[in-house]
Amino acid sequence: MKSFRSHARALPLPWLVSSALCLAACTGSIPGDNEAAGGSGSDRSGGAGSPRGGATGRAGAGGGPQAGGSQACDAETQAPTARPGVLPLRRLTRFEYDNTVRDLLGDTTRPAAAFPADDVGAVGFATAINTSELMVTTALEIAEKLATSAVAKLDTLVPCASAANEACASEFVSSFGRRAFRRPLTAEERTVLVAVYSNARTQLGYDFKGGIRVVLTTMLQAPQFLYRWELGGSAAKKDADGTIALGPYELASRLSYFLWGSTPDAALLDAASAGKLASREEVTSQAKRLLGDARSRDMVADFFGQMMQTRAVTSAEKDTKIADWTAEVRASALAESRAFVQSVVLDGDGSWRTLLTAPYSYLDARTAKLYGVSGVVGSAPTKTNLPAGQRAGLLTQPAFLASQSGPTDGAMITPIRRGHVIRKRLLCQEIPPPLENVTARPSSGTTTRQRLSSHASDPQCAACHDRMDDLGFAMEGYDVVGRWRTTDNGAPVDTHGELSGVACGRPKFGGAVELAQRLADAPEVSDCLVQNLVRYATAREETDGEVAAMRASLPRELNVRDLMVQIASSEGFIRRIPSPGEVLQ
């Protein structure tokens, strides 16, 4: 099984030893505190869970610069070849469903919030896998509402509506169906749907509009709409190398759901019908076009929001003593983080380093108050320089800091949780959960860091906490809602530390701004971005060598836009291998 991986491929040797210690006992950390409800969306699952002892943090496995962790920092990378993977069947996530009905029907009510929550999934990003009666019931209820609104403007929805006959209904099924199912309908599908229309007219006694409403309600619950699998009725064909080239409509959908989180537009569907998604150049050119469209803005915010787990900020309630942390401020913090990634990636230099280190952000009047910046008015996020030396990029924004903190200042979970997410989501390295029944034994001291010092002094604790705590201590200059502070519980904060787990020794940092620089310098962090984006794009784990191959084809300083285009035109994106049991031609 591919996902059986050992720590040996993932982590530097010292960690292997410490992992063994971890198995003996790792006291001092509290598993549940990351997981408690009312906490802020911590996500300990994600990553590639690996059966029985596998590690997941092996960006660039199969020969990448990090494999084994023993290479010199500047080791030349051999460009490895990567094979495509199995593309699993996935339903539209809430995000995708909402975008899809917006683009299909002009509905902006974002109805998918009523669906059961998305699964976190194998890849650490939202996926919709499980079906349940509740899902089916919700899909029915939403479809009924959407169809009722849509037929209120019947002439827009059905251009031939004045004919009000079966021929027009059939035409609607074919033309709207091609957009809804993202490919032409098969004859069988047309027959079923036209029969639904006819039944509504004859058995239910509905008029034309009612018939269209019923057939639309049906289409919006059909798996051809709900699932991303645009093969149509035909079986896939395996090439000599054992892989399958995605068909033009499948590829069109893969592109639009990756880069827009939504359904293909007319141009993309037309390109598919005209056979103009056949070459890598054509795919590249479409990918660039999609990234130039406003729809990509939501995708960029969604990706980084999931990767950094900043989407949880709106539900990150804090101790009521923190009076300024209202729902409005939380919404502004999220808006800031979204505007920042959108501007850097799509309007700015696109640089991954900029995302990690920018001394500016996009503030409104509410977030400006958190930052202690004056002169910002209004509710639109506006580019603003931040107080010198205090901030650097994504990690020092309230959306991240408040999502990954305890409920109150002095909560010892705060640095652990922040460090945990940095380790897992920016370095793609796992931290084993505590192994024995744990009783925390805080050290005495004034500051949170002092009280957590047993984590470093007790080797059993250090085995795991070496991977988290320093990263979190770097953030001790910010309180639980992300405001700058120089003291913690009356004593000066101490934000220095070392970045462990990277090939280049243990680079030191004096605080969050320097940590951000060290992270931007670390090849592991760039690999991890690639890994995350490959997973986001494909809804599967990266294959062996896939990340390294991607890195080898791009400059060392990653440009996120270029990376997205590169992924969209890669072998792993435009091809797949058959699913076990799949019927092939």
Add this chain to the structure above:
Amino acid sequence: MTTAKRNPDFRRREFLRATGIAAGLVPFLAGERALRGAEQPKRLLVIASANAWVHDGFLPKAPAGALASLALPDGIKPLEPHKADVNVIAGLEYRNYKAFYPSNVNYVDCHHSLPHLLTGKIGVMGKNSSSRPQDGATGYRPAGGGPSIDQWYADWLRSKGVTLPFQCLTAGVQDESCCEPTMVQLSYRGPDQPNAVENNPYTLNTRLFANVGMSATDIDKVRAERRSVLDGVGKMIERFAKNLGTEDRERVQQHLQSVRSVENSLGASAGAGCTKPSVGGAIDIGSNANVPKLVDAQISNVITALACDLTRSATLTLANGGGGWFPAWLNNPDFNGAPLAGNAGNNRNHHDLAHASANSAEARRLKTILEAWFMQQFATIIARLKEVKEGSGTMLDNTIVLWVNNMGTGDHSWQHAVWLTAGRAGGFRSGQWLPLGEWATKGMQGACVPQNGVLTAVANALTGSSMTSFGDAQFGGEAPGLRA
């Protein structure tokens, strides 16, 4: 039920009015039931909460016996008026969950035990990978290994020709606000097939009582249209699944089953004589401050649905497997104090108090106060069931309420768990303090018995069967003392 009304008399009147039970409904339902069979329907309601109970503040310090003769500790004092109606069962363990772990692993992370409490079966590796074991020996996240008892009972009813509008109702309050599926999934349709939970009481209210106030003709019309639509959807699914790989095909097959099941339920009589309970205007379902209102609203939804025979099998999940509600609504300043030694130094929410409770008497005291709030909810549920007259008794006589907890102790053990029951459906006994295993003699040092014993008794009572086990047979048979 509006939540502001704390006057018990008012609540009772309000409830009777809201459900329409006192006036027109009883004759109507009774008449309908007469068509289905002479007996009153038997119902199952499972409630799940997390973080264990503080044994000292919750369990009688006495040998097994009638609760009536015992002083109730503070945690369960709200059950005082219902002593004759409940059982307090101690000494349980989740052996089916432990069995998934290698035998040399002693710590079993009960944040993730919910999927196993009601199945009684050893779990399976979930295809949704966050329920696969993570690296590290404690990171096992098995999915449920079979149908949970609520689903099992719903299926049994269907096999006996009883189809209901909501064959298996799954409600919750803030159970999805966390992270991993195995922390929120209590109810399973089958191996690795979790039943999703409706966490929005306002949505659920609309859905459950959609037919209330509609004419029979209109109800028939909606039903006919939905049947036509779902029939079309089913045909589309059949055409979709043809070439897929095995795993994907299974998923789509499950989708089809769900569609068929929803379609079947359309034929059920849909609570036409029922009155929709008022649950107030929609509020933020994610906000901690709103928890009491949300719980109250879901209780109203579920009890009314049971009373109206919209469902006979329901679950209500309160928070998730690591539930961290902060009980601001108790207005007890002691909860605002500094973090207690022994937890991670966060605050004094439910989950943090659980961690701290092993070492801190103050944590145990506060947690017991919070546990009494949970037991007030239990008392409310029992009172509402008793308010509904059925035959010569009340609805409680035809219901089993089972309150489970995913942990045995504050530090999250799989052993020494405590469950509660209420109700007497099918000869289920009540009014007992039941220390099972060696709890009465050895306490925390004593051996426990698998929860399968309780599940078996519940399943037998509901169905009038004499099954020798529920779930995997290796975990033993029916626990003694639960059935007459």
